[in-house]
Amino acid sequence: MIPLEIVRKLALDVGFSDCGVSPAGKLGDAGNGLLSWLGKGYHGEMAYMERNLNLRLNPSALVPGAKSVISVILAYGHQEIPLMAHPPRVSRYALMPDYHKVMKNMLFRLLNALREEFGPVNGRPFVDSAPVLERAWAENSGMGWIGKNSNFIHPKFGSFVFIGELIVDAAVEDSSRQHKNRCGSCTRCMEACPTHAIVEPGVVDARLCISYLTIEKRSPLTEKECGSLNGWCFGCDICQEVCPWNQKLLPITNEEVSIIPELKQLNAGNMMGMTQTQFEEWFGITPLKRAGYEKLMQSVSCAVKASH
Numbered sequence: 001m002i003p004l005e006i007v008r009k010l011a012l013d014v015g016f017s018d019c020g021v022s023p024a025g026k027l028g029d030a031g032n033g034l035l036s037w038l039g040k041g042y043h044g045e046m047a048y049m050e051r052n053l054n055l056r057l058n059p060s061a062l063v064p065g066a067k068s069v070i071s072v073i074l075a076y077g078h079q080e081i082p083l084m085a086h087p088p089r090v091s092r093y094a095l096m097p098d099y100h101k102v103m104k105n106m107l108f109r110l111l112n113a114l115r116e117e118f119g120p121v122n123g124r125p126f127v128d129s130a131p132v133l134e135r136a137w138a139e140n141s142g143m144g145w146i147g148k149n150s151n152f153i154h155p156k157f158g159s160f161v162f163i164g165e166l167i168v169d170a171a172v173e174d175s176s177r178q179h180k181n182r183c184g185s186c187t188r189c190m191e192a193c194p195t196h197a198i199v200e201p202g203v204v205d206a207r208l209c210i211s212y213l214t215i216e217k218r219s220p221l222t223e224k225e226c227g228s229l230n231g232w233c234f235g236c237d238i239c240q241e242v243c244p245w246n247q248k249l250l251p252i253t254n255e256e257v258s259i260i261p262e263l264k265q266l267n268a269g270n271m272m273g274m275t276q277t278q279f280e281e282w283f284g285i286t287p288l289k290r291a292g293y294e295k296l297m298q299s300v301s302c303a304v305k306a307s308h
């Protein structure tokens, strides 16, 4: 059995903010929650959420002989920039180099560190790249809890964190426990959500969520959806910004997730006049690329129009 503290130390050495471990297997409650969410159609056009359900509910099948799920988080904290303060607003995580690549590289470094320390360990890193219920595994590992805004919250780093997993065939001492949900009687996120997308504690109807509308929805926005963006053109951080657990964040410790300096110059004027070439130039290495030029331009126009 690999001791938890050693894995944790290796994860922190690689640059992660925290790490927890669960035994590989099925996620009971989280799986039921996913099925109910899908059943109500809250996933909108995200048909991929319906695929590979068996793997989603038991991702250990993704790695032969899987014994442990090592969950890691990387805090990206508060970083004030003009594009977050005024429309068209951009979710802060999107103005950094794409976290998928950053996190995956770090997870490979962690896997190598485990091999150096403990010999042959087979494993596979996951960052949004396969059907893994990341927030549920992070919660299951005892690092924090899933808040009423449906984000994973770490008691020290809040919810502005990227999550990843390393599923390994080695048995690692498990840290999983029921982390107390520390939302208590707070309902700030539910009240602050401008589109009332948080339909019950922990459940977001994606079809109403600005994040979904500006990132995931592939068909053009309807007039009503366009009018509901509340100044955002990519993502939405409102239900995290109001959360008391995000008010005292520690400074970021990993420069790979800091905002790209050139993007701090962007404002409504140059975003509205952006050409396809500028889109590639400015956002080519960021998660914003995912929206694509056409979609982003429609959202920019909706975000700015709604703010006048």
Ligand code: SF4
Pocket (backbone or CB within 6 Å): 149, 192, 193, 194, 195, 196, 197, 198, 204, 208, 209, 210, 211, 235, 236, 237, 238, 239, 240
């Ligand atoms: S991201 Fe924005 S729209 Fe979506 S639930 Fe949170 S506050 Fe509401």
Ligand code: SF4
Pocket (backbone or CB within 6 Å): 147, 148, 149, 150, 182, 183, 184, 186, 187, 188, 189, 190, 239, 242, 243, 244, 245
């Ligand atoms: S705002 Fe309040 S209810 Fe919402 S996630 Fe944060 S602590 Fe929980």
